[in-house]
Amino acid sequence: MELAKKVNIAGRLSKKKRAVQGKNEQLQTILIIFVILSFMVSLILPLSALFGQALYDREGNFAGLNNFVKYFSTPTLVTSLQHTAYISVMTMFISVGLAFMYAYSLTRTRMIGKSIFRYAALLPLFAPTMMHGIGLMYLFGNQGLITSGFFGFSPGWEIKLYGPIGIIIAETVYTFPQAFLIIYIALQHTDYRLYEAANTLGSGRLKQFLNITLPSAKYGIITSMFVVFTLSFTDYGAPKIVGGQYNVLATDIYKQVVGQQNLSMGATVGVLLMLPALVAFFVDHVSQKKQSMYITSKAMGYKIPGNKGRDLLAFLYCLLITCFIMLLFVAVGVAASVKIWPYNLGFTLDHFKFSSFSGDGLTAYKNSLIAAGITAFVGTIFTFIFAYSIEKIRKKRFLRKLGYLLSIIPLSVPGLVIGISYVFFFSKSELEILGLSVSNPFHFLYGTIAIIVIANILHFYSVAFVTATTALRKLDKEFELASESMGVPFYKTMFTVTIPMCLPAILEIAMFYFVNSMVTISAVVFLYSADFKLAAISIVNMDDAGNISSAAAMSVLIVLTNIVVRLLYEWAVLGLRKRNAEWQK
Amino acid sequence: MKHYISKLLILGIIICLLAACGKESSLEGASGRNDDLSGELTVYTAIEEELIPEYTKSFEELYPNIKLNMVRDSTGIITAKLLSEGKNTKADVVWGLAASSLLALDQKDMLAGYTPKGSEKILTPYKDSEEPAKWVGNTAFMTGVVVNTVELEKMGLEVPKSYEDLLKPEYKDLIVMPHPASSGTGFLTVSAWLQMMEEDKGWKYMEDLHKNVASYTHSGSKPAKLAASGEFPIGISLVYSGVTQKQQGAPVEVILPEEGLGWEVEANALIKKDKDNQQLAKAFLDWAISDEVMKAYYNANGFSTMKNDFSKPDGFPSRVDEKMYKENSLDWAAKHRDAILEKWDSSFGKKAEPKE
Numbered sequence: 010m011e012l013a014k015k016v017n018i019a020g021r022l023s024k025k026k027r028a029v030q031g032k033n034e035q036l037q038t039i040l041i042i043f044v045i046l047s048f049m050v051s052l053i054l055p056l057s058a059l060f061g062q063a064l065y066d067r068e069g070n071f072a073g074l075n076n077f078v079k080y081f082s083t084p085t086l087v088t089s090l091q092h093t094a095y096i097s098v099m100t101m102f103i104s105v106g107l108a109f110m111y112a113y114s115l116t117r118t119r120m121i122g123k124s125i126f127r128y129a130a131l132l133p134l135f136a137p138t139m140m141h142g143i144g145l146m147y148l149f150g151n152q153g154l155i156t157s158g159f160f161g162f163s164p165g166w167e168i169k170l171y172g173p174i175g176i177i178i179a180e181t182v183y184t185f186p187q188a189f190l191i192i193y194i195a196l197q198h199t200d201y202r203l204y205e206a207a208n209t210l211g212s213g214r215l216k217q218f219l220n221i222t223l224p225s226a227k228y229g230i231i232t233s234m235f236v237v238f239t240l241s242f243t244d245y246g247a248p249k250i251v252g253g254q255y256n257v258l259a260t261d262i263y264k265q266v267v268g269q270q271n272l273s274m275g276a277t278v279g280v281l282l283m284l285p286a287l288v289a290f291f292v293d294h295v296s297q298k299k300q301s302m303y304i305t306s307k308a309m310g311y312k313i314p315g316n317k318g319r320d321l322l323a324f325l326y327c328l329l330i331t332c333f334i335m336l337l338f339v340a341v342g343v344a345a346s347v348k349i350w351p352y353n354l355g356f357t358l359d360h361f362k363f364s365s366f367s368g369d370g371l372t373a374y375k376n377s378l379i380a381a382g383i384t385a386f387v388g389t390i391f392t393f394i395f396a397y398s399i400e401k402i403r404k405k406r407f408l409r410k411l412g413y414l415l416s417i418i419p420l421s422v423p424g425l426v427i428g429i430s431y432v433f434f435f436s437k438s439e440l441e442i443l444g445l446s447v448s449n450p451f452h453f454l455y456g457t458i459a460i461i462v463i464a465n466i467l468h469f470y471s472v473a474f475v476t477a478t479t480a481l482r483k484l485d486k487e488f489e490l491a492s493e494s495m496g497v498p499f500y501k502t503m504f505t506v507t508i509p510m511c512l513p514a515i516l517e518i519a520m521f522y523f524v525n526s527m528v529t530i531s532a533v534v535f536l537y538s539a540d541f542k543l544a545a546i547s548i549v550n551m552d553d554a555g556n557i558s559s560a561a562a563m564s565v566l567i568v569l570t571n572i573v574v575r576l577l578y579e580w581a582v583l584g585l586r587k588r589n590a591e592w593q594k
Numbered sequence: 595m596k597h598y599i600s601k602l603l604i605l606g607i608i609i610c611l612l613a614a615c616g617k618e619s620s621l622e623g624a625s626g627r628n629d630d631l632s633g634e635l636t637v638y639t640a641i642e643e644e645l646i647p648e649y650t651k652s653f654e655e656l657y658p659n660i661k662l663n664m665v666r667d668s669t670g671i672i673t674a675k676l677l678s679e680g681k682n683t684k685a686d687v688v689w690g691l692a693a694s695s696l697l698a699l700d701q702k703d704m705l706a707g708y709t710p711k712g713s714e715k716i717l718t719p720y721k722d723s724e725e726p727a728k729w730v731g732n733t734a735f736m737t738g739v740v741v742n743t744v745e746l747e748k749m750g751l752e753v754p755k756s757y758e759d760l761l762k763p764e765y766k767d768l769i770v771m772p773h774p775a776s777s778g779t780g781f782l783t784v785s786a787w788l789q790m791m792e793e794d795k796g797w798k799y800m801e802d803l804h805k806n807v808a809s810y811t812h813s814g815s816k817p818a819k820l821a822a823s824g825e826f827p828i829g830i831s832l833v834y835s836g837v838t839q840k841q842q843g844a845p846v847e848v849i850l851p852e853e854g855l856g857w858e859v860e861a862n863a864l865i866k867k868d869k870d871n872q873q874l875a876k877a878f879l880d881w882a883i884s885d886e887v888m889k890a891y892y893n894a895n896g897f898s899t900m901k902n903d904f905s906k907p908d909g910f911p912s913r914v915d916e917k918m919y920k921e922n923s924l925d926w927a928a929k930h931r932d933a934i935l936e937k938w939d940s941s942f943g944k945k946a947e948p949k950e
Binding site for chain 1: 663667810813815826
């Protein structure tokens with residue numbers, strides 16, 4: 010009798026548990042499907058629209074590969090492909106070379122001022138690429154500070170800024186932090202036991218460098234090379250400012266689409282823009298798989314041997330790079346606050362008033378804050394939920410794999426391509442599916458802030474996703490298992506356990522979205538509407554109109570905003586760490 | 595209960611997103627009260643950005659309840675934008691756009707005829723010959739050569755007097771001019787050269803000039819500003835922009851080339867629409883050629899499309915009207931626009947290879 014009662018109670022309990030589990034599963038399935046559907050709308054459909062458009066001619070007739078044939082038989086366009094390739098290859102070698110030495114100095118020497126140098130290297134991330142161009146103009150332009158030898162105080166130094174040289178320098182500044190970050194991490198992860206063994210065997214420094222250091226950082230270097238290549242291959246801002254007559258693909262696509270309304274050729278260029286990124290994607294995938302085999306759990310951290318000469322050399326090198334970056338920023342600051350360069354060097358804040366119309370300064374700045382804020386807020390929520398569904402849900406394995414793949418793909422889609430494919434997809438009020446035309450349910454988004462926010466989120470999604478996934482992987486799966494066995498719904502676990510523990514990563518994602526949304530131009534240059542201009546775009550407009558000092562002033566505003574946001578983030582994380590430390594006592 | 599909450603959660607997230615999307619600005623709102631016009635009006639314009647607030651001052655006084663949504667870009671971009679948006683354009687009126695661009699819009703049947711009040715005072719070459727008029731001109735803009743005298747002196751070079759002078763080899767890489775595909779100023783300059791010099795010679799001239807040109811800019815005013823900062827001491831640019839730079843204290847002179855000035859009418863037009871926002875639009879068009887704003891156009895451009903006795907604004911070169919190229923045909927320019935741009939692009943894009 011007793012036993013029967015107990016069995017009965019247990020049965021009832023497990024029934025309740027099963028009910029919760031059933032609901033759980035249902036909800037999780039919905040979540041996963043929602044993830045996949047989001048990618049359908051924000052990634053797959055627009056990209057198919059782009060590829061589709063590339064197959065049709067201007068009048069809308071099917072043209073097959075004719076657009077590509079036409080592209081490669083138009084000398085102007087082929088020239089810009091060559092230009093772009095030249096720029097990207099040069100930038101790749103210079104930027105990765107400089108970044109490697111910089112990262113090496115920071116990880117493998119005992120020089121002083123390491124943390125300052127690390128922040129200085131990241132500084133260019135806070136600025137739109139146009140700003141590097143503007144800074145270079147004021148340093149190396151025909152009336153530049155360095156060109157004129159500081160107004161004749163010293164012999165001038167003239168480089169032919171407008172054209173490939175200027176673009177390469179600007180792209181190098183732009184890509185340096187990214188290359189540095191990747192190599193820095195790669196150099197940190199090494200196994201000191203290899204060096205110990207080498208020392209015991211009596212092999213020299215150079216041999217150690219060539220046989221241990223380089224191979225262990227090999228994949229980092231390869232990845233950074235591809236990243237740099239892709240970034241400079243698709244950058245729009247720098248060539249716009251210092252390109253002179255030197256055409257590149259990114260400026261071409263803009264001219265084709267916005268200037269001449271030749272959407273088919275725009276799409277064709279868009280497809281070409283994606284090629285290096287696609288190659289990079291697969292190489293990266295392969296190299297990452299191999300990299301994981303290099304480090305085992307028994308690996309020891311690198312111990313830096315003492316060497317004064319080396320430290321001094323490294324210090325001087327890092328100082329030189331830091332000074333150059335600083336000089337660039339200072340030049341822009343000066344440009345923004347001088348009356349008439351170079352004839353009247355009096356101080357003024359007039360350029361910050363943005364009294365002119367087309368740039369629409371302060372409104373554009375406010376709009377950018379709004380857009381970046383929404384992107385950071387919505388983007389973080391989505392990224393975290395997506396990463397959570399893909400990482401922590403244990404059912405629907407196929408869909409999750411698909412979700413993971415879709416989450417990584419945006420990394421290889423350049424901003425310009427996102428922008429232009431969104432134009433193709435969202436601007437159409439009717440969609441053709443298998444010859445049937447259906448009204449486009451997403452058309453209403455076109456020309457709103459929403460489309461800017463979505464484009465931004467997708468553009469920066471992959472990196473944020475990886476950050477979230479890494480944070481989630483650090484948490485023990487036991488949390489989910491335990492709560493499931495106790496019949497606690499997964500979202501409750503998520504809110505009470507997972508999110509609080511991932512808070513630093515979540516803040517990092519939010520900051521990442523915000524900073525990038527403030528500086529990006531490539532994705533949104535096709536999407537902004539006339540009544541919602543963005544600050545980064547107004548820099549281009551102001552420069553177009555010749556108001557370079559206002560453009561400089563706007564760059565300064567953006568950089569300052571981003572630095573403030575970064576500081577807020579650092580401060581918040583510091584607070585969280587303290588709290589966690591107390592909690593773990 | 596629990597699953598109810600969770601569904602709410604998901605719904606909440608979706609609403610969050612949608613709410614973020616929903617902040618679209620509304621364009622409707624013309625309530626149509628005749629005695630007191632109010633609402634919003636979307637105006638596409640290519641008028642120089644710093645002039646817009648100066649001009650619209652009198653409109654705001656006249657119609658305090660009409661909110662103007664100004665969409666400004668360079669002539670080429672605004673034209674392309676209008677052409678691509680077609681019937682779905684948000685624009686209600688076009689204000690101060692090159693007449694040749696308006697002619698192109700008219701070919702696409704995008705303009706509605708409307709003869710604004712007071713248009714009889716506008717001289718014949720500067721308005722549509724048909725009734726009701728598809729376009730009416732405010733002013734004309736012309737290109738001159740803006741030179742930085744300080745920089746030229748430093749280099750020991752003479753100030754160029756004519757277009758022919760610009761071909762001298764010593765000016766190599768010192769000249770900037772606007773790109774004709776994106777800039778109205780650039781296009782009118784090219785079109786004037788082709789008409790003044792006759793086509794073959796015109797193309798030959800541009801080929802020679804190309805050797806001296808350091809950069810083709812996006813807008814027509816940028817060369818003047820680059821000349822003012824000494825970055826590139828010679829800019830083929832709007833006379834207006836050169837004058838403003840001079841007024842602000844930059845060491846520049848505006849040269850009116852001996853051969854004559856290319857020019858283009860800056861005109862207004864009504865966009866053909868099913869939706870009824872026309873009353874505001876018509877009020878705007880009437881205002882756009884009212885005496886007060888006509889005076890403001892004159893002060894900025896030193897030229898008016900109506901007979902006038904306004905006094906020349908400061909720093910403006912005299913005899914601009916006489917120097918304007920008389921046989922300039924806007925129709926010819928509009929008709930040949932595509933062909934000219936295509937040829938231009940293929941001849942000068944190709945040569946933009948790196949000079950090693």
